[in-house]
Amino acid sequence: MAAPDTNQTKTRVSARIAGISESATLAVDAKAKALKAAGRPVIGFGAGEPDFPTPQPIVDAAIAACSDPKNHRYSPAAGLPELREAIAAKTLRDSAHQVQPDQVLVTNGGKQAVYQAFQTLLDPGDEVLLPAPYWTTYPEAIALPGGVPVVVTADESTGYRVSVEQLEAARTSRTKVLLFNSPSNPTGAVYPPEQVEAIGRWAVEHGIWVITDEIYEHLVYGEARNVSMPAVVPELADTCVVLNGVAKTYAMTGWRVGWMIGPTDVVKAATNLQSHLSSNVTNVAQRAALEAVSGSLEAVREMRDAFDRRRRTIVDLLSDIPGVSCPEPEGAFYAYPSVKGLLGKEIRGVRPQTSVELAELVLEQAEVAVVPGEAFGTPGYFRMSYALGDEDLETGVRRMGELLREAK
Known part of the structure; x- marks a missing residue:
């Protein structure tokens, strides 16, 4: 048989x-x-x-890059050295968060930064506190490496902002990461500086990593003021990954350039992953991003x-x-x-x-x-x-x- x-x-x-x-x-x-x-x-x-x-100077930089043979070849998986340096300088300028170029990994858009951050930090069963309403990609990126999203819900009564008390109630022995997004997609909520600081200090106290998505950092209105969590809680820097990119700030959604910033060991591990996943981000787009982050914010x-x-x-x-x-x-x-x-x-x-x-x-x-x-x-x-x-x-x-x- x-x-x-x-x-x-x-x-x-x-x-x-x-x-x-x-x-x-x-x-x-x-x-x-x-x-x-x-x-x-x-x-x-x-x-x-x-x-x-996309602003014309950025487009012009890309046009010029197309004709330069050095952009026709592979470049470092972590990103062009001059772009990593410029992102570090831009981060200090815009966020008062001082980092070194080797703490920066340039990715194919902000989504790849989200994906690689969770792939690098999570083992199966690790829990991630996920404030809701949340961007649709977050739970999928958490689940792929075997992480467990623990949803912490806020509504319009609190301006869609979760409190330290809510986070503490959701924390367990398996909690490894808090996902933080301000200004927020989908709600437009902006956490005030004192609340950002309180959440950051709570995370430090309990040894919880923070992945903070700052892609909308420049789009704040009225009396709202955006701050970067590791800038207001410096002791968090060694357990914090900052995600960002050029898509929203510079109207460059189709150019696909993002980045993650974090401790050197985490960034090196994520770079190893990217070296097998996609190699370098297209050089022409990186040259355009270099012009964007180095240029005027007008x-x-x-x-x-x-x-x-x-x-x-x-x-x-x-x-x-x-x-x-x-x-x-x-x-x-x-x-x-x-x-x-x-x-x-x-x-x-x-x-x-x-x-x-x-x-x-x-x-x-x-x-x-x-x-x-x-x-x-x-x-x-x-x-x-x-x-x-x-x-x-x-x-x-x-x-x-x-x-x-x-x-x-």
Whole structure:
């Protein structure tokens, strides 16, 4: 009798990879673009992407780099030495956090920095405190190396900011890392300096690593002030990894240049991983990033002024819709309104019970694309990026409001 073919019982895709969910934000953006291509006037609030062009001096630096043969070859996996040095200088300039170039690893966008930070720090079973609402990529990046996300939820009553008391209540003997993101995606929350310091000191006291994502560092508004945790808690520096990149600050989402900053042993280990994973980031993009981090912040200020104007507009428009509650975001370029007051109500013959169902109704009936809160760990909300033109923003929210006012 022939032995059974064990290959027939094996799965085609590994359980580890099969368990990864598609990025909800990119999925919504793709659906909106597909509907627009089919001729429908869809307005998309899904993607976290500035609608401005990359500043011309950065583009010019890339054009020049294309013609330089030294950029046609492999370069160090950790990044061009001059870019690592410039990132260290920029970090001191912008964050008052002093680091050395060998503490910097240049990555293929901020997502790779997130992925490699967790791959480098976590062993199976290690717990990561994950404040929610959270960016959709965080739990996936935590789970891949066998980490366990421990969600700590905040809502609009605290400005979507978790407290030290909440973190302490969630801490166990297996807690290794706290993921910290301020200014926040998806809520736009900015932690005040005193709260950043309190959380940092709590992490030091309990020997907990902090991975702090500072990709929106320059996009803060009003009286809000952004600070870097290792700058206000220097004793945290040896157990802290800072993630950042050029995507949001310089309107360079498609250039794919990010970085992680941390203790030299952690950065060296992550560099070893990257050397096998992807080698160096494309040299042309690195040259563009060098110009970005070394140059003026004037273009950034102009973008921030536009985002600030749109921030106030979207909050005013959303707050006028019955059943919608929208705290004013202090940073990034997202509003995170609660739509709990609309769930279960009849709208054009449908009674959506979840924010997923409500978002689907808004897309079909109002031709407006939003990302439901389920993608960020908090059902009952929408994430709406205001990084789109003023006219589209007003038209989209008004169109959505006309639909939602029919709720009964």
